[in-house]
Amino acid sequence: MTWRIDHIFPVEGGKVPQEPTSVLVDDGVISAIGGSAEGAEADQVTDGQQQWLMPGLIDLNCHLREPGPDRKGSIATETLAAARGGVTRVCTVPDTSPVNDSGAVTHLIQDLARRNGRVRVHPVGAMTRGLAGEHLSDMASLAGAGCVAMGNAGYATQNARVMRRCMAYARTFDLKLFIQPENPALAADGCAHDGVMAARLGLPGIPEVAETTAVNELLMLGAETEVRLHLGPLSCARSLDLVRAARESGQAVTCEVGITHLVATEGSIDGYEGIFHCRPPLRTEVDRQALLEGVESGVIDAIVSQHRPTDRAAKQAPFADTEPGLSTVESLLSLGLRLVSEGALSRERLLAALTSGPARILDQAPPSLEAGSPADFFLLTPGQSWNVEPESLLSSGAHAPTLGAELPGVVTLTALGGRVVYQA
Amino acid sequence: MGESNASLQLTPDGNLRHFLSIDGLDRAMLTRILDTADSFIEVGERSIKKVPLLRGRTVVNLFFEPSTRTRSTFELAAKRLSADVLNLDIGTSATSKGETLSDTLLNLRAMASDMFVIRHAQSGAPHFIARSVTPDVAIINAGDGRHAHPTQAMLDMLTIRQHKQTFAGLRVAIVGDIQHSRVARSQIRALNTLGVDEVRLVAPYTLLPNRPEVLGARVFSRMEDGLKGVDVVIMLRLQRERMEGALLPSESEFYRMYGLTEEKLRHAAPDALVMHPGPINRGVEIESSVADGPQSVILGQVTNGIAIRMAVMSMAMSGQLGDRQSEQGEGVQAS
Amino acid sequence: MLDVEQLLERMTEDLRELTRARGLEVFHPVGIRTGGVWIARELRRRLGIEAECGELDIAFYRDDFSRIGLHPRVRPSWLPFETEGFHLLLVDDVIMSGRTIRAAMNELFDYGRPESITLATLIDLGRRELPIQPDVTGSRLELESGQRVKLQGPEPLELAIEEVSHG
Numbered sequence: 001m002t003w004r005i006d007h008i009f010p011v012e013g014g015k016v017p018q019e020p021t022s023v024l025v026d027d028g029v030i031s032a033i034g035g036s037a038e039g040a041e042a043d044q045v046t047d048g049q050q051q052w053l054m055p056g057l058i059d060l061n062c063h064l065r066e067p068g069p070d071r072k073g074s075i076a077t078e079t080l081a082a083a084r085g086g087v088t089r090v091c092t093v094p095d096t097s098p099v100n101d102s103g104a105v106t107h108l109i110q111d112l113a114r115r116n117g118r119v120r121v122h123p124v125g126a127m128t129r130g131l132a133g134e135h136l137s138d139m140a141s142l143a144g145a146g147c148v149a150m151g152n153a154g155y156a157t158q159n160a161r162v163m164r165r166c167m168a169y170a171r172t173f174d175l176k177l178f179i180q181p182e183n184p185a186l187a188a189d190g191c192a193h194d195g196v197m198a199a200r201l202g203l204p205g206i207p208e209v210a211e212t213t214a215v216n217e218l219l220m221l222g223a224e225t226e227v228r229l230h231l232g233p234l235s236c237a238r239s240l241d242l243v244r245a246a247r248e249s250g251q252a253v254t255c256e257v258g259i260t261h262l263v264a265t266e267g268s269i270d271g272y273e274g275i276f277h278c279r280p281p282l283r284t285e286v287d288r289q290a291l292l293e294g295v296e297s298g299v300i301d302a303i304v305s306q307h308r309p310t311d312r313a314a315k316q317a318p319f320a321d322t323e324p325g326l327s328t329v330e331s332l333l334s335l336g337l338r339l340v341s342e343g344a345l346s347r348e349r350l351l352a353a354l355t356s357g358p359a360r361i362l363d364q365a366p367p368s369l370e371a372g373s374p375a376d377f378f379l380l381t382p383g384q385s386w387n388v389e390p391e392s393l394l395s396s397g398a399h400a401p402t403l404g405a406e407l408p409g410v411v412t413l414t415a416l417g418g419r420v421v422y423q424a
Numbered sequence: 425m426g427e428s429n430a431s432l433q434l435t436p437d438g439n440l441r442h443f444l445s446i447d448g449l450d451r452a453m454l455t456r457i458l459d460t461a462d463s464f465i466e467v468g469e470r471s472i473k474k475v476p477l478l479r480g481r482t483v484v485n486l487f488f489e490p491s492t493r494t495r496s497t498f499e500l501a502a503k504r505l506s507a508d509v510l511n512l513d514i515g516t517s518a519t520s521k522g523e524t525l526s527d528t529l530l531n532l533r534a535m536a537s538d539m540f541v542i543r544h545a546q547s548g549a550p551h552f553i554a555r556s557v558t559p560d561v562a563i564i565n566a567g568d569g570r571h572a573h574p575t576q577a578m579l580d581m582l583t584i585r586q587h588k589q590t591f592a593g594l595r596v597a598i599v600g601d602i603q604h605s606r607v608a609r610s611q612i613r614a615l616n617t618l619g620v621d622e623v624r625l626v627a628p629y630t631l632l633p634n635r636p637e638v639l640g641a642r643v644f645s646r647m648e649d650g651l652k653g654v655d656v657v658i659m660l661r662l663q664r665e666r667m668e669g670a671l672l673p674s675e676s677e678f679y680r681m682y683g684l685t686e687e688k689l690r691h692a693a694p695d696a697l698v699m700h701p702g703p704i705n706r707g708v709e710i711e712s713s714v715a716d717g718p719q720s721v722i723l724g725q726v727t728n729g730i731a732i733r734m735a736v737m738s739m740a741m742s743g744q745l746g747d748r749q750s751e752q753g754e755g756v757q758a759s
Numbered sequence: 760m761l762d763v764e765q766l767l768e769r770m771t772e773d774l775r776e777l778t779r780a781r782g783l784e785v786f787h788p789v790g791i792r793t794g795g796v797w798i799a800r801e802l803r804r805r806l807g808i809e810a811e812c813g814e815l816d817i818a819f820y821r822d823d824f825s826r827i828g829l830h831p832r833v834r835p836s837w838l839p840f841e842t843e844g845f846h847l848l849l850v851d852d853v854i855m856s857g858r859t860i861r862a863a864m865n866e867l868f869d870y871g872r873p874e875s876i877t878l879a880t881l882i883d884l885g886r887r888e889l890p891i892q893p894d895v896t897g898s899r900l901e902l903e904s905g906q907r908v909k910l911q912g913p914e915p916l917e918l919a920i921e922e923v924s925h926g
Contacts, residue, residue, distance in 0.1 A: 199633035202547040202571030202609055207634060272548030316526050316556060318546035456831065463816065466835035472869035475819035742828030
């Protein structure tokens with residue numbers, strides 16, 4: 001089965017070619033692109049209508065909510081939402097219910113993904129049993145079952161000794177650790193950045209040091225155990241300084257930032273907007289600027305959606321009682337493109353942080369349009385915009401950071417292995 | 425901040441619809457509340473202390489956190505306005521059964537009440553209720569988490585105005601646990617809006633928010649400096665549990681450093697007013713001789729408390745009714 | 760136009776007549792804000808009443824609260840004497856529906872039980888909605904629809920007829 005798409009601009013690495021061309025897909029693989037594909041024989045031909053053809057994006061931090069309570073989301077709904085966002089590979093966070101701390105749960109996720117999923121689903125295993133931060137999980141078995149990394153899903157270990165042993169054990173099998181840094185004693189019962197807004201609204205704060213001291217400790221432990229460490233999502237400028245310094249000293253550490261933290265600040269929670277209840281909390285404009293600069297300079301390797309859909313009831317409560325998290329995988333790329341159009345980010349760095357950067361962290365081949373690559377790609381109308389409304393979102397969670405906003409860039413078709421998994 | 429609070433609390437023509445926080449209300453509105461309260465104080469001096477303003481209206485006191493004192497003043501205020509009053513102490517029983525706050529409120533709506541007076545342990549709970557659950561019910565905040573206790577702050581403003589006539593030129597020190605105090609947050613905002621010269625916070629850093637200056641006040645660590653020349657000293661109540669969370673070493677050390685003694689009060693202006701929301705921990709926040717002394721207005725605040733609550737309730741009900749009217753498209757004509 | 764001075768003279772005469780006929784010794788005057796207070800003060804002076812003039816703000820007693828809400832400028836009512844057992848002279852500038860007087864009497868009873876209340880108004884526009892009639896009135900007046908009468912004062916006291924604009 002061959003499939004040719006004509007009149008497309010292949011966009012890789014941020015540059016848009018002058019002339020449109022064609023791409024040829026043969027048996028799920030890109031067999032030719034550019035001149036050699038133009039006019040080639042094909043079973044099926046699609047008019048690309050002058051759209052951009054882009055390699056599928058990778059999201060390292062995505063909650064699909066399955067297994068778990070039905071009403072929050074499922075692999076079927078959330079991978080469809082991902083496909084609509086141009087994302088073709090997602091890493092699932094292990095805080096499912098039950099927690100992904102055994103090969104059985106990993107296999108369940110993979111089975112569900114094969115049956116109902118629209119994109120490639122890469123489970124991340126829980127680093128400790130039940131994410132309780134006390135006992136090591138069967139990391140080697142989890143990796144054997146297909147987990148691409150081990151993570152803490154934002155749950156702290158009981159103490160630094162447990163963390164040190166997780167790292168040492170993971171290093172034995174050359175496993176990557178995905179750790180969201182937070183000092184639990186300093187974060188305590190906080191629910192918002194411990195700054196201007198928390199002071200005014202009378203909300204218990206999560207101070208910046210809850211993250212920076214944790215980053216510091218993790219870097220020290222990581223350097224000693226020589227584990228391959230991936231930190232994030234990070235929320236503040238000083239965390240980046242610490243990561244930058246560690247890298248300059250040669251430590252194997254990478255980091256990620258959530259898209260919401262690139263587009264919003266603590267000001268968003270004014271009026272007790274529970275939608276913007278996030279973990280880590282949204283911080284100051286200075287932090288946001290530093291995070292953008294971090295993506296631009298490459299200290300930040302990946303931009304993630306930190307997609308965490310939830311049912312309406314979970315956001316219908318006084319702020320501190322609302323469930324943290326937003327539905328973001330659908331708007332991830334569009335929000336990034338808006339940052340590009342605002343001049344806050346270069347297109348090249350945005351796309352790298354959504355493709356080659358995360359691929360490197362996963363030790364996977366970067367998404368590509370070159371001949372021989374899997375036909376995981378999407379078509380985008382860059383000049384068109386769409387409205388983010390609760391009704392228009394495909395995700396089960398209607399809590400996007402930009403409800404009511406008009407965002408640039410509409411994905412009209414997403415293919416996975418040459419098969420159309422989403423079409424507008 | 426101010427703007428979103430204003431749009432939630434006020435009707436399109438600028439009348440009070442809900443009373444959620446001092447934030448978002450301007451000086452004219454606060455002054456109107458104080459003036460209206462003055463009129464209700466006069467009502468309290470009559471042989472029949474009741475006016476028919478809210479006759480036939482139902483006020484529900486919805487207390488998710490117990491507080492007999494605050495609830496009683498709201499109840500008395502509502503009754504003096506001739507409203508029917510329903511007291512619901514919800515505590516944690518409903519929510520522990522898995523009933524969400526939204527569910528509770530939906531059930532209450534069936535009672536066709538006109539006003540909810542809400543006390544809740546979570547900051548922003550009255551905002552949430554005002555915004556999403558009960559568009560045609562006036563909401564009065566009777567204290568939410570660490571956020572606001574606007575009627576308490578307004579009664580303090582009424583007391584200050586009675587003693588000092590005007591707010592211009594006043595220097596006011598607030599002493600004690602600012603961080604956990606909804607009263608302090610509302611007081612600071614009200615004092616600044618009413619145009620005092622300076623608001624000072626006197627507290628150890630463990631009892632201050634991370635960014636105290638954004639509240640609109642100067643921070644002092646020592647009582648001697650913070651009280652120097654002030655016209656009003658507001659002492660906050662200290663909760664015993666602060667000793668347990670490593671916020672304070674002991675009551676005795678707190679008293680030594682921040683307790684209001686006659687000696688420390690000498691740093692303030694000679695006619696400085698001493699206020700405390702009560703009940704007082706004698707020998708922890710304040711020396712007995714100061715609490716009972718001539719400068720203290722600690723006990724004279726009950727009358728003001730009822731009058732302020734009557735003022736706010738009648739104004740919010742009036743705004744709510746006016747708003748319902750204009751939504752129905754009926755012109756409102758003053759006679 | 761109506762001359763307030765003349766109307767006040769007539770009211771004073773009628774009130775003297777009335778006190779004689781009823782055998783009353785002394786009135787305690789109470790005016791309804793704001794026009795009624797001005798008229799009450801004038802009558803007090805002319806009748807040589809010693810008691811100070813009370814002032815009523817009936818905002819808390821209006822029966823149209825649910826239609827128009829609380830008046831934005833409520834001031835405390837002020838009664839410098841006990842009402843219990845006293846003969847009160849209730850004064851307003853204009854009477855029409857009678858609802859203001861109903862509210863004022865309700866308010867007066869919340870201070871105590873007066874021995875009697877006598878009602879005096881400067882102008883009576885008729886069109887009553889309640890069975891309340893003034894004992895003494897300066898003048899009856901018929902207004903065209905769309906007109907209203909307004910007392911300006913306190914110095915000098917003048918009556919003006921205004922066209923009400925309907926919005």
